[in-house]
Amino acid sequence: MRPPQELLERYNVPTPRYTSYPTVPYWKDTIDVQEWMNAVGETYRSTISREGMSLYIHLPFCESLCTYCGCNKKITTNHDVEDPYISALHKEWLLYRTAMGARPVLRELHLGGGTPTFFSPEHLGQLLAPIFASCELHPDAEFSFEGHPNNTTREHLQALYDLGFKRVSYGVQDNDPEVQRIINRIQPFSNVVGATEMAREIGYRSVNFDLIYGLPRQTEESIRRTIAQVLSLMPDRIAFYSYAHVPWTSRGQRLFDEHDLPSAAEKLHLYTTGKEMLVANGYTDIGMDHFALPHDDLYLAQRAGKLHRNFMGYTTQSATALIGLGVSSISSLPGAFAQNEKTIHDYYARVNEGIPAVKKGYFLTDEDRRFAAYIKDIACNGMASYAPQDTETIDALCMPMLKALEQDGLIVCHESGLVVTPRGKSFTRNICRAFDLHLTRDIAARQQVFSAAI
Ligand code: SF4
Numbered sequence: 001m002r003p004p005q006e007l008l009e010r011y012n013v014p015t016p017r018y019t020s021y022p023t024v025p026y027w028k029d030t031i032d033v034q035e036w037m038n039a040v041g042e043t044y045r046s047t048i049s050r051e052g053m054s055l056y057i058h059l060p061f062c063e064s065l066c067t068y069c070g071c072n073k074k075i076t077t078n079h080d081v082e083d084p085y086i087s088a089l090h091k092e093w094l095l096y097r098t099a100m101g102a103r104p105v106l107r108e109l110h111l112g113g114g115t116p117t118f119f120s121p122e123h124l125g126q127l128l129a130p131i132f133a134s135c136e137l138h139p140d141a142e143f144s145f146e147g148h149p150n151n152t153t154r155e156h157l158q159a160l161y162d163l164g165f166k167r168v169s170y171g172v173q174d175n176d177p178e179v180q181r182i183i184n185r186i187q188p189f190s191n192v193v194g195a196t197e198m199a200r201e202i203g204y205r206s207v208n209f210d211l212i213y214g215l216p217r218q219t220e221e222s223i224r225r226t227i228a229q230v231l232s233l234m235p236d237r238i239a240f241y242s243y244a245h246v247p248w249t250s251r252g253q254r255l256f257d258e259h260d261l262p263s264a265a266e267k268l269h270l271y272t273t274g275k276e277m278l279v280a281n282g283y284t285d286i287g288m289d290h291f292a293l294p295h296d297d298l299y300l301a302q303r304a305g306k307l308h309r310n311f312m313g314y315t316t317q318s319a320t321a322l323i324g325l326g327v328s329s330i331s332s333l334p335g336a337f338a339q340n341e342k343t344i345h346d347y348y349a350r351v352n353e354g355i356p357a358v359k360k361g362y363f364l365t366d367e368d369r370r371f372a373a374y375i376k377d378i379a380c381n382g383m384a385s386y387a388p389q390d391t392e393t394i395d396a397l398c399m400p401m402l403k404a405l406e407q408d409g410l411i412v413c414h415e416s417g418l419v420v421t422p423r424g425k426s427f428t429r430n431i432c433r434a435f436d437l438h439l440t441r442d443i444a445a446r447q448q449v450f451s452a453a454i
Pocket residue numbers: 061062064065066069070071073113114115148171
């Protein structure tokens with residue numbers, strides 16, 4: 001069902017993706033490293049040794065700059081950087097292994113970037129060998145990596161498949177040559193076809209494509225062509241992300257002529273055009289920018305009420321601890337988050353001295369944990385049930401937004417919770433937003449300061 005245009009316009013406001021709650025802007029700028037490592041040890045004793053953990057490894061190097069990019073990356077064509085970076089990752093892993101005290105169970109592994117396929121297949125094997133040697137593998141372990149269609153070779157795919165990787169995610173973004181020229185990502189569609197076919201021939205179970213709407217010079221016609229080409233390959237999953245124009249933090253975006261960017265209304269139209277094509281061709285809207293075919297595990301997990309969410313987005317794995325290795329990586333434990341140093345220089349300085357690289361983070365209060373659970377339940381299962389002690393807070397801080405969402409037919413409220421309606425699914429982020437107490441209190445405090453000032 002297509003939501004009416006006025007709803008799309010009303011809710012088309014910048015809203016977090018809620019891969020964490022509280023969201024990163026509300027974390028503390030510093031974190032007590034010892035307290036963090038103690039929390040890792042405690043989590044190991046209470047959950048990692050039993051249910052397993054997720055591991056994210058950030059591989060930041062790319063050979064050329066895509067100007068839209070908001071990731072933490074380092075542009076270089078010098079592949080001598082691979083060895084020292086792998087050695088730093090091993091040192092960081094050893095610090096975590098020591099904090100855990102015994103062999104952890106590995107349940108989920110994701111290589112992200114940057115460009116993981118910047119590294120040679122041999123180096124990727126050398127990176128993972130000592131990590132695998134020091135872990136038990138969970139029987140349901142799932143390994144995935146991000147591949148660049150321009151440089152993912154059969155050797156990469158085979159080497160990682162032999163190590164247990166069964167999922168690959170390709171950054172397709174947009175196939176239009178003019179858009180690709182402006183974003184400096186020249187990527188002939190034949191490369192996407194080749195990388196996809198190789199993965200399937202080798203035996204990968206799931207191929208994901210990342211696409212972006214709202215890029216400079218994208219038009220309805222160009223997005224239709226891109227999606228039609230994507231549909232010729234029917235990837236198992238598609239992430240259809242909104243381009244975030246933040247030139248003050250992503251400097252490459254300053255190279256864009258802002259006149260080339262679609263207006264807010266045009267951007268929304270690009271999204272609805274793409275989404276309609278995906279849904280008409282058998283994809284289900286999982287929520288929060290993700291689409292999946294009915295045989296895919298993400299779709300099946302959602303149907304079974306077993307979908308989870310962490311910093312990597314939606315996942316079928318239920319591990320509650322995620323350890324992030326590498327520059328800028330984020331880790332999360334049931335009660336805490338931490339992010340590593342953001343520059344390679346600072347990252348090396350920390351791990352080469354045997355100090356964990358975590359720089360900033362947050363330890364959750366009991367209230368944070370309960371509201372994080374409401375947000376996760378809405379994102380994954382389309383419902384939330386409130387704890388009795390939150391009634392007053394929800395009435396005071398969430399209800400105004402919830403009432404409006406209910407009037408618009410996006411949720412149905414009941415005495416102690418809510419259910420997302422089929423129409424509400426496209427507005428999952430906005431519904432989660434109602435439970436973001438940090439943002440609501442922050443806005444209220446700023447309004448107070450503002451009214452006091454005038
Ligand atoms: S979009 Fe990907 S490949 Fe391009 S610069 Fe960013 S991280 Fe590197």
